[in-house]
Amino acid sequence: MxxxxxxxxxxxxxxxxxxxxxxxxxxxxxxxxxxxxxxxxxxxxxxxxxxxxxxxxxxxxxxxxxxxxxxxxxxxxxxxxxxxxxxxxxxxxxxxxxxxxxxxxxxxxxxxxxxxxxxxxxxxxxxxxxxxxxxxxxxxxxxxxxxxxxxxxxxxxxxxxxAAGAGQAAKICNNMILGVSMIAVSEAFVLAESLGLSDQALYDVASAASGQCWALTVNCPVPGPVPASPANRDYRPGFAAPLMAKDLGLAANAVRAGGVEAELGLRAAELYARFAEGAGADQDFSGIVRAIRAASAGTTDPRKGVTA
CATH class of the missing domain: 3.40.50.720 (NAD(P)-binding Rossmann-like Domain)
Structure with a gap:
């Protein structure tokens, strides 16, 4: 019809x-x-x-x-x-x-x-x-x-x-999971780089082990392992970092209003707010790996050949 x-x-x-x-x-x-x-x-x-x-x-x-x-x-x-x-x-x-x-x-x-x-x-x-x-x-x-x-x-x-509003409640809870997951995956790749482990090796292990998640296997934050991820398009959005910052801000407001203990969710909201206001303003939310890498003393990005 x-x-x-x-x-x-x-x-x-x-x-x-x-x-x-x-x-x-x-x-x-x-x-x-x-x-x-x-x-x-x-x-x-x-x-x-x-x-x-x-x-x-x-x-x-x-x-x-x-x-x-x-x-x-x-x-x-x-x-x-x-x-x-x-x-x-x-x-x-x-x-x-x-x-x-x-x-x-x-x-x-x-x-x-x-x-x-x-x-x-x-x-x-x-x-x-x-x-x-x-x-x-x-x-x-x-x-x-x-x-x-x-x-x-x-x-x-x-x-x-x-009932009314339940869809919005589910959305902000889901995206709090996603935001925290992307930060965790990004930190793991930066740690792997500092330990001399290749991105592909970490992906091959984690994608078939207990670290498997959407942020890794679909929207992988480093170029190479997942050809369709924004990391292979210089982090052109997908899901823009400012939108993730907005969603995590809504989640953070709900956390505070409800008196919920959600330390990682609140921290993710802070990190994405800072990223979206700066270098991430026009990037996919997975681009936060760059901010984590830049803030990590002594780590080297093998794709750029520079030390943060």
Whole structure:
């Protein structure tokens, strides 16, 4: 069945997601404040809408992929998407935002007579392009069931995690694991270099032993062992370091608010915040290996021939 979808936020993630909906036969009305993003989406079959509200007014479902909670709440506000949409429209927010902001967005949608789902994603730009994202959803069972046909086009797996905000909770917990894992893997490679062990040797052992993890076998932070990893493209994102810093910041806020003892999660948030504000501003999050190497006295990067 063809669904008319309003897609607001057509950047690195939203653009490919919208294109996959078009390829699956859905009508997609798109809007983005950045003209280059909107033009790229139009080239992939998305119909240009004059505004976000105009797109929502003609849609069966509204999908948002925005940078922060304030952007979602602003668009959901008076005279925004909720007011423009027809009664009972399905709203699916795929942004990664604070749990409290997500619950506020749910409440606003419900008060306006709409169905609502928070459905942040995992899988990065590669997953968005390939349609292999994982969606972590929060909201009513009926809203999740209504969204599943669209989610299945844009991703490989969708998990209903619970009530409003549960998808966001799952996302920040997952990315806290990922951030800590990437730092641990990066530190291990730098340690291996200092001990004279090659990257390939460490990879061959760890990838088949108890050190195996996604940060190692899919997004390996050193060039060579995993040809598709960003390390082989001079750390062009994938999943940009500033986005990891944002997600870990959300996790850190939740840790403090909940009184949770999460020493590694908080430390990872600090390290990624510093990396994203400096050399990592335009790098994949796996590029943190460079910062770890540079801070390690007496270690040598065999690819650069320099000593930190």
């Amino acid at each position: 063809t669904t008319t979808v309003a897609f607001v936020g057509l950047g690195h993630m939203g653009g490919p997601m919208a294109a996959n909906l078009v390829r699956a036969g859905h009508r997609v009305l798109g809007h983005d404040l950045v003209e280059s993003c909107l033009s790229a989406a139009v080239a992939n079959g998305v119909e240009r809408a004059g505004s976000a509200a105009e797109a929502a007014s003609a849609a069966d479902a509204v999908i948002t992929m925005l940078p922060a909670g304030r952007h979602v709440l602003s668009l959901y506000g008076p005279e925004g998407l909720l007011a423009a949409a027809r009664p009972g429209t399905l709203f699916v927010d795929c942004s990664t935002i604070d749990v409290a902001d997500s619950r506020a967005a749910h409440a606003a949608a419900e008060a306006a007579g709409h169905r609502s789902l928070d459905a942040p994603v995992s899988g990065g730009v590669v997953g968005a392009e390939a349609g292999t994202l994982t969606f972590m959803a929060g909201g009513e069972e009926a809203a999740f069931a209504a969204a599943e046909p669209l989610l299945s086009v844009m991703g490989r797996k969708a998990v209903h995690c619970g």
